[in-house]
Amino acid sequence: MSRKTQIVVVGGGAGGLELVRRLGAKFGRKRHDIILVDKNLSHIWKPLLHEVAAGSLDANLDEVGYRGHCYRWGYRFFQGSLDGIDREAKTISLAPVHDEDGRELIGQHTIRYDILVLAVGSISNDFGVPGVKEHCLYLDSREQAERFRTRLLNHCLRVSRAMMKNPDADEQVRVSIVGAGATGVELAAELYNAAGALSHYGLEVFDESRLKVTLIEAGPRILPLLPERLSAAAHHELTELGVRVMEATQVTEALPRALVTKDGQTIEADLMVWAAGVKGAEFLSSLGLETNNRNQFLVRDTLQTVTDDNIFALGDCASYVPPGEDRPIPPRAQAAHQMANTVFDNICRMQKSRPLKHFVYHDKGSLISLSRFSTVGSLMGNLVGGSLAIEGRLARFIYTSLYRLHLWGIHGWVKGTFLMLIGRVNRIVRPRLKLH
Numbered sequence: 519m520s521r522k523t524q525i526v527v528v529g530g531g532a533g534g535l536e537l538v539r540r541l542g543a544k545f546g547r548k549r550h551d552i553i554l555v556d557k558n559l560s561h562i563w564k565p566l567l568h569e570v571a572a573g574s575l576d577a578n579l580d581e582v583g584y585r586g587h588c589y590r591w592g593y594r595f596f597q598g599s600l601d602g603i604d605r606e607a608k609t610i611s612l613a614p615v616h617d618e619d620g621r622e623l624i625g626q627h628t629i630r631y632d633i634l635v636l637a638v639g640s641i642s643n644d645f646g647v648p649g650v651k652e653h654c655l656y657l658d659s660r661e662q663a664e665r666f667r668t669r670l671l672n673h674c675l676r677v678s679r680a681m682m683k684n685p686d687a688d689e690q691v692r693v694s695i696v697g698a699g700a701t702g703v704e705l706a707a708e709l710y711n712a713a714g715a716l717s718h719y720g721l722e723v724f725d726e727s728r729l730k731v732t733l734i735e736a737g738p739r740i741l742p743l744l745p746e747r748l749s750a751a752a753h754h755e756l757t758e759l760g761v762r763v764m765e766a767t768q769v770t771e772a773l774p775r776a777l778v779t780k781d782g783q784t785i786e787a788d789l790m791v792w793a794a795g796v797k798g799a800e801f802l803s804s805l806g807l808e809t810n811n812r813n814q815f816l817v818r819d820t821l822q823t824v825t826d827d828n829i830f831a832l833g834d835c836a837s838y839v840p841p842g843e844d845r846p847i848p849p850r851a852q853a854a855h856q857m858a859n860t861v862f863d864n865i866c867r868m869q870k871s872r873p874l875k876h877f878v879y880h881d882k883g884s885l886i887s888l889s890r891f892s893t894v895g896s897l898m899g900n901l902v903g904g905s906l907a908i909e910g911r912l913a914r915f916i917y918t919s920l921y922r923l924h925l926w927g928i929h930g931w932v933k934g935t936f937l938m939l940i941g942r943v944n945r946i947v948r949p950r951l952k953l954h
């Protein structure tokens with residue numbers, strides 16, 4: 519009996535999970551063995567993490583368990599964290615898995631591959647600024663978002679109690695966010711949405727005025743990837759909410775409860791979030807594949823790594839500079855989605871010994887959700903004849919479409935649509951905030 523072709527996808531995130539669903543649906547278990555490896559047991563779409571952090575989304579409701587998903591779509595799942603690739607033997611190695619008490623559950627093990635796809639995402643880039651690792655929180659994973667939420671709620675509770683004891687006390691929860699790209703801006707607005715709802719859930723004397731959010735951006739304006747008009751509109755909206763927006767301000771050090779800026783200011787804060795760009799995890803540059811200075815795998819236009827034809831990389835962990843351009847494709851969910859489609863096509867073509875497709879990125883624009891307050895963004899493409907700035911309800915509808923696309927990508931359109939509807943019902947029948 520001939521050996522099955524083993525296709526291993528490492529990372530079940532925005533790109534990897536869509537890919538493995540399509541591979542499973544296409545090849546099933548007959549001639550191929552499709553394997554997903556992820557360090558976690560469940561998937562949550564990363565662009566939702568700012569809502570998890572603010573407490574306005576319960577991650578339990580939106581997570582997708584890999585074991586149930588793989589049973590449905592005909593692939594196998596292994597929990598484990600990639601820590602090595604042996605390209606000679608065509609195997610990957612996974613670090614041991616431990617339980618909550620640190621006991622080893624699964625020892626170090628290896629998995630054979632014929633085709634390997636790396637889709638392990640990114641982590642926040644602290645650019646080596648002293649003190650950031652020790653004192654700032656990141657929004658790279660569900661655990662980190664939940665840690666932020668717990669600390670935020672604790673501070674809100676502290677302020678609420680202090681105000682009850684002494685109504686004249688000027689107590690505040692001070693949150694500083696470094697980086698005013700999509701993540702920082704969306705988090706700032708979402709925090710005001712959440713703070714406004716806390717008074718309904720037992721923190722009677724807490725309201726938005728007790729929250730002091732400072733958004734710090736090193737560049738000359740917030741949302742640098744959006745047209746200036748939209749960046750100004752978002753700036754105005756945030757200021758109206760109460761956010762202190764500091765542009766052209768570079769943070770040079772993080773202290774236990776303060777950030778120090780290049781121009782000598784000290785910004786005190788109870789919680790500090792670092793959201794100033796992304797890079798690949800450090801270990802990616804030691805796997806024997808060529809990487810750039812941000813630890814991202816260099817890939818060709820077929821999305822095969824420049825080092826190995828049998829290894830593809832996609833999404834945030836891949837660096838692809840399209841011909842004639844000087845910058846790589848930005849780390850976005852839409853890029854991961856489009857790359858997953860190209861890798862799927864190319865794996866199918868490889869099976870038939872056909873020439874591989876070239877990846878072409880179609881930038882559909884950027885949309886930034888300012889929670890329930892507003893949505894701003896720009897649409898790109900042939901349909902709108904270039905770039906079109908949009909705001910309001912239409913922008914909100916298109917913003918949620920990106921998630922709808924992802925749900926269809928990982929569940930198929932029937933179940934994806936049902937889940938979207940269930941999500942809407944949940945927003946009505948469940949509490950507005952997750953408070954535990």
Ligand SMILES: Cc1cc2nc3c(=O)[nH]c(=O)nc-3n(C[C@H](O)[C@H](O)[C@H](O)COP(=O)(O)OP(=O)(O)OC[C@H]3O[C@@H](n4cnc5c(N)ncnc54)[C@H](O)[C@@H]3O)c2cc1C
Nearest residue numbers: 529531532533557564565599600638639833834849850851
């Ligand atoms: C708060 C926030 C808001 C965002 N908003 C938007 C938005 O509005 N629009 C947009 O386009 N993009 C947005 N992004 C960016 C977007 O989330 C990412 O570009 C996208 O998720 C990248 O997809 P990916 O598949 O490359 O990686 P991810 O979705 O990050 O998935 C990586 C997967 O790899 C797994 N993994 C990591 N390391 C290992 C390992 N060593 N071994 C095994 N598994 C591993 C992880 O557990 C994870 O499941 C946002 C990001 C954040 C944090």
